[in-house]
Amino acid sequence: MIDKIKMVLFVLILGTILSSALISVNTFTTPLIERNQAVKLQKTVLSAFGYSYDADNLDEMYNKNITALGEGETLHYKGENGLIAFPYKGKGFQGEITGIIAMEADIQTISGLAILSQVETPGLGSRIGEESFLSQFPGQKFSPELVFTSAGNAESQNEIDGISGATLSSKAIINILNDNFAGFKNIVEGE
């Protein structure tokens, strides 16, 4: 009997100590993590608009060039350079992909694409975040929508080369953009 009580007490005490360690780590890191997320959002928006920035002038660049309009579902961004950007999100191969797409005033031509968060397989699907893939999008048009082609075959204005080894993730992001595109005009007209 005494053994059983000792056993329960031991687990209880160890659990309490470890939980308090976790709580203190959590309190300590939460503001830093939130700050990192805010910084990442600013960076993503700036790079979708095609502004260059560095760590020192991030806030300044953001405040000078970008105005956020609407909220929730109708959130979008206007840039000093006349572009307009929308957040997009949808289901990737492994989980949710979110990001920012900047469009020209016609709301049909893409001028920049950036990914905010994705949990695709590291080293495989995660390569949709690489410059070589994202740099295909500027200049392409939703006419009437983006089309996936296998690597090296993109020709027309609405075709995007997939990444071999990351076919499903490349397809996923193109589908996400097509799905989200339908809502963009409504957001702007609703102003």
Place this chain on the structure above:
Amino acid sequence: MAESKSVKTIMNGIWRDHPVFSMLLGICSALAVSNKIENAIAMGAGVTFVLLATGIIISLLRKIIPKQVRMIVYMITIASFVIIVDRVLKAYFPEISDSIGPYVGLIITNCIIMGRAEGFYVANNLGQSFLDALSNGFAYTYTLVAVAAVRELLGFGTLLGFQVMPDFMPRWVVMSMAPGAFFVLGTLIWITKTISGQTED
């Protein structure tokens, strides 16, 4: 010359009882995050840190852990430190966290840590456990880096992100995917078993 206990612990960890080659532990994470050297190093460092922390806690408490609940004790210790690693990575190294994020949680299920806790830390003092954690963590890391070096070179043509292979060399896409890891790890296990002369009984 008789080797001291510490030397024996280290040698066992990094070679004779190598956690991956000899005991075939931690295989799933070794397969999953070994496609780029960068990811391999980050994962190795995470596992080493959790091994060290678990080794210290378990060896210090080994005399008072009631033996009926020792598995639960390992589990909550390991889980707590994994969460700490995850939060610290997110707060201070957001880029590394983005690239291996989903796998950090999987350190909890890395059987090397559970295996060493049950097989070594619960029966040895702090100093020996510390050495054992360090050498096992090192063994796991160099294995991951070795597999990742082959896979990154053949699959992406780069090493640590720098282009090494000329552009005309075709990329072996299979190397950057899971089957490539099986080929490379299998070959490495074959080589190390042959060198060390270990065979199945």
